[in-house]
Amino acid sequence: MSYNAFGIDLGTNNIKIYNSMDDTILVEKNMIAIENKKNLFAYGDSAFEMYEKAPAHINISYPLSNGVIADIKNMELLIKYFISDLTRGSVKPADYYIAVPFDITEVEKRAFYDLIKEAGVKAKKIYVVEKAVADGLGMDIDVKNSQGVMMVNVGFDTTEVSILSLGGIVLSRLIKVGGLKFDDAIRSTVRKQYNLIIGGKTAENVKMSLRDLEKEGKGAVVYGRDIVTGLPVERELPTKMIDECLIEHFYTIVDSVKVILERTPPELAADIYKHGIYLTGGASQVNHLTELIQKGTGLKVNVAENPVTSVAIGLSKIIKNDNYKSVAYTIEGMSK
Ligand SMILES: Nc1ncnc2c1ncn2[C@@H]1O[C@H](COP(=O)(O)OP(=O)(O)OP(=O)(O)O)[C@@H](O)[C@H]1O
Numbered sequence: 169m170s171y172n173a174f175g176i177d178l179g180t181n182n183i184k185i186y187n188s189m190d191d192t193i194l195v196e197k198n199m200i201a202i203e204n205k206k207n208l209f210a211y212g213d214s215a216f217e218m219y220e221k222a223p224a225h226i227n228i229s230y231p232l233s234n235g236v237i238a239d240i241k242n243m244e245l246l247i248k249y250f251i252s253d254l255t256r257g258s259v260k261p262a263d264y265y266i267a268v269p270f271d272i273t274e275v276e277k278r279a280f281y282d283l284i285k286e287a288g289v290k291a292k293k294i295y296v297v298e299k300a301v302a303d304g305l306g307m308d309i310d311v312k313n314s315q316g317v318m319m320v321n322v323g324f325d326t327t328e329v330s331i332l333s334l335g336g337i338v339l340s341r342l343i344k345v346g347g348l349k350f351d352d353a354i355r356s357t358v359r360k361q362y363n364l365i366i367g368g369k370t371a372e373n374v375k376m377s378l379r380d381l382e383k384e385g386k387g388a389v390v391y392g393r394d395i396v397t398g399l400p401v402e403r404e405l406p407t408k409m410i411d412e413c414l415i416e417h418f419y420t421i422v423d424s425v426k427v428i429l430e431r432t433p434p435e436l437a438a439d440i441y442k443h444g445i446y447l448t449g450g451a452s453q454v455n456h457l458t459e460l461i462q463k464g465t466g467l468k469v470n471v472a473e474n475p476v477t478s479v480a481i482g483l484s485k486i487i488k489n490d491n492y493k494s495v496a497y498t499i500e501g502m503s504k
Pocket residue numbers: 178179180181182183234235322323324325326327346347348372375376377449450451452453454455475476
């Protein structure tokens with residue numbers, strides 16, 4: 169394919185970049201490590217590798233927060249490095265398709281556009297695509313011809329619940345619950361019940377292994393620091409205790425899904441009833457969430473085959489297929 173284009177899903181936890189030149193999707197941590205407040209020390213997965221382990225003069229952070237750009241300078245830097253890596257250092261003019269949440273302000277949306285423009289990546293045209301629309305395409309839904317599709321994307325900082333119809337968004341809500349809240353709940357429960365401090369990565373690993381542990385009837389073995397003695401210790405945590413501490417957040421998600429369903433025009437509700445809910449996003453894989461949404465709504469839940477990359481897969485379809493180009497738009501007054 170000779171059309172040079174990139175499709176970017178800027179997640180708070182993972183950045184996903186579709187590259188049309190070799191038809192691949194890069195997934196890296198959306199993280200940057202800065203040394204002595206000025207020098208780039210590491211980025212992406214290698215910055216994450218050092219996270220929670222680095223000395224004080226190395227600052228490791230996520231430039232995105234709650235789905236919007238919090239640190240523009242570092243986000244530009246990251247985009248520049250990732251695109252440079254993908255093009256082996258020789259960045260050629262290309263079109264950019266960037267996925268953005270629907271339920272953010274126009275100024276915040278514009279910031280995504282400006283980010284690509286300012287990142288020094290030779291952007292020819294910059295298109296914006298609603299994340300939920302890309303997600304739908306990524307899950308093989310014919311979004312342009314469907315009248316009523318419910319998408320739920322459970323990410324790191326946020327969960328986006330949207331109703332799509334005829335290629336556009338009818339309703340959408342971005343709530344501040346996702347994988348990070350699940351990890352935090354695990355950490356605070358372990359602290360309360362066991363007087364044990366565990367790191368964020370440990371909590372994340374526990375969360376991701378819950379399903380397997382439950383199947384095997386095993387607890388989660390963790391290492392942390394005992395609050396009382398200050399010494400490192402090993403503990404086995406029962407999976408039931410972890411499940412219980414996550415449930416409150418699961419209900420927040422179920423409640424948002426129900427609120428959106430209540431507000432959905434009845435003509436669209438018929439299609440949603442027939443096809444069910446489409447669930448995606450990395451953290452949607454957490455143990456028991458699917459069943460809870462199913463029970464809470466009485467609807468079938470279709471789970472994504474590629475929950476982390478479904479938005480980027482959707483962007484790749486838009487880039488490859490002219491029939492889908494109409495769901496991408498340029499921001500008024502900014503198109504070249
Ligand atoms: N198997 C799994 N079980 C549970 N959670 C998982 C699993 N795999 C990944 N996750 C969680 O998914 C989250 C990352 O998902 P994703 O890449 O969709 O988020 P993001 O797009 O970066 O965030 P956001 O959409 O909120 O900006 C992390 O919290 C991670 O712990």
